[in-house]
Amino acid sequence: MWKKVRLGGRIVEKRIIQVEEKVPFKLLVPLSIQHMFAMFGASVLVPFLFGINPAVVLLMNGVGTLLFILITKGKAPAYLGSSFAFLGPAGLVIEKFGFSYALGGFVAIGIGGMIVALLIGKFGTDWIDVVLPPAAMGPVVALIGLELAGNAADNAGLLAEQIDVKNVMVFLVTLGTAVFGQVLFRKFFSVIPILIAIIVGYAAAGLCGLLDFAEVSSASFFALPNFQTPRFNLEAILTIFPALLLVTSEHIGHQVVTGKIVGRDLLKEPGLNRSLFADFFSTTLSGCVGSVPTTTYGENIGVMAVTKVYSVQVIGGAAVLSICCSFLGKLSALISTIPGPVIGGISFLLYGMIGTSGLRMLVDSRVDYGKSKNLALTSVIFVTGLSGIALKIGNVELTGMVLACVVGMALSLIFHLLEKYHLTNETAGE
Template sequence: MNTATAHDPCRYVLRLRDVLLGAQMLFVAFGALVLVPLLTGLDSNVAFFTAGLGTLVFQLVTRGRVPIFLASSFAFIAPIMYGVKTWGVPLTMGALIFSGLLYVALSTLIRFRGTGIILRLLPPIVTGPVIMVIGLVLAPVAVRMALGLSGDGAQQLMPRSTALTLSMSALLTTIAVSLLGRGLLRLVPILCGIGVGLLVAVGLGVGNWEAVHNTPWFAVPGFVLPQFSWEPMLFIIPVTVAPAIEHFGDIIAISSVTGKDFLREPGIKNTMLGDGLATMTACALGGPPNTTYSEVTGAVALTRAFNPAVMTWAAICAILLSFVAKVGAFLNCIPSPVMGGIMILLFGAIMVVGLNTLVRAGHDLLEPRNMVIVALIIIFGVGGMQFDFGSFTLAGIGLAAVTGVLLNLLLPRDNPRD
């Protein structure tokens, strides 16, 4: 061994730089990462742990070649909220594990048939409206929270004027930072919105922080083991359509940023497999499903931190943070109108992403076939349509996804090549 190389101070400086960059990446992902557990009632510390562990699983499957971070998926917020309320956390986690298994099945299909088969099953005319439905279904929850109401709108938890002051301060800050921020600041608008909302809450004397004082500094996250039942599995599986397609977009984005074709090497079949196994691992411990984070991709573009080892350190930082119990207690004490204000923008942005998917595809939406597909997906998904199959009910985002896939396969095309 060359002792000069072994003790080269430059190597340690580079490692320290990677550690700091990794912590910075976690900071960028922080706001979006904690939003899902806060809205769905899952444990925030578990979400930190499973985001880190899921990222490490993804890196293992993709042989550490893709500089990307995985954490809580927005697409599953509505079904998790419904699942936890209806069946409880363990059965909901079991259903989400099965949802991750669908990613694995898709990766296998791509491995043997190529990406074309997925694009034929899930073209933009299907995925665009389904993504729009996700944002539109969640919109009432955001507005109710912003107005100081309970999630179902039945109770006024705080005076409306106070709630609006909190929610609008958080919303306007998030908008201002996303539009006017520079450098890394522009990548953390959610975090800035939460921070300003909290300052306003403290100024108004809103919030009870006693739980933070009573919580020990360090504790093992409250992991939850899954249970399995067919009804929640069948309910949640269709929702996987939207994030599976979103995965394609995220891999294309990080490929563009780094100048490497990750669709070819390690291949979308392996990145999809890594995403699926990461989701299954996370949900097996009681965490939300994982997805690739576009915020972190933006940070990679800004910092030019193309080394995947940076994401390894981000994952390690997330796992270490999960054992700081006061962090979870603090997040749970954030007044709900603060989160409601930010959610208004986030869920609206999800809807716009779906709309943009349709626009970029260039489809004529007044063409009868396209009109039928888009119209039924959106109205079935948002309007409350449901179909009962024994004890199983198909509704909401799941119904929208199934409707889109079936209509696309069954309705005749004017041009067979479309």
């Protein structure tokens, strides 16, 4: 379909590939590669931090994404990558009991999440409008991208004590190609600006001498993923289980922002219960074979926002490529040579697009900031999310977007009750 947008004071038509649309093969391949590159850096970082081979993670990310598409009936475009929500508690379990017991915790939290999804399917999602009205949901969604801004700068090497000029050059080339490509590229190239930016940035990194192919030369052409089985311990499970709140909050935020991007209410169709069940089913399956928990990925949401390509066929293509990479040792090693400044340059744009989507929610919902409730909600959520404060529950630390979401939900519920009983100064006398 085509959508009319305003560019430079004039109305132009821009091609949008919707969720259910089929994509020609010559377009499907580069679009799928683009999505795979977007998730690759962050997704393989988690297994590196856990000290396990990333091949099994790439395999289960791909399998989990395909299952997600199947369970949501192909109506919710999302890529499932490695979740960072479990790093803290899982690290404690690994240190005390070993990785196999962390896998048991992943399986338990996956089962718990599926139960939550079934409860949502029974009782509906109307409660979301109460605990997360637009004045709260908008800033929560914006924080998904904004709180990652520091990660993008860190990947690019811009926060180091001594900044390398080569890193800055590669970062600027990558970011510049992505930004101006989005504005200037036409026809076929207009839908793959991220992929082009990665290629250009990679070439710039080569010219600056930032590429290291030692691991590529030592990697085997074919390799089987290293599967492991979970072991269960109550203390280990209880240490990891509170992360259920983090992943659920993150999932709701991602589904809302994706829905705004594609122009559909994904909480209603295919339904939050389906997408959440699929997310946690993937986590359960991953824990059973030795992989890490999965979650919907903001990087890929950013790609959709930039390219206007929402087809689940493209997401599925990226998942198949991820599965292939898990068995092709040299290909996986080659992709992992993409340097931080390239990833950082791409992330600068993608994370910003997610933040902008949250602000767009406030505009589209016409939030009235003449009302004290709305002004207070948005203000407190933004400051909570960006202040760096943290709340510890057992071994799980709530901070950033997740803590802001919890605070926003509690505050929204209190405001709802105060309005219901006409206790606020704006409802007094009604």
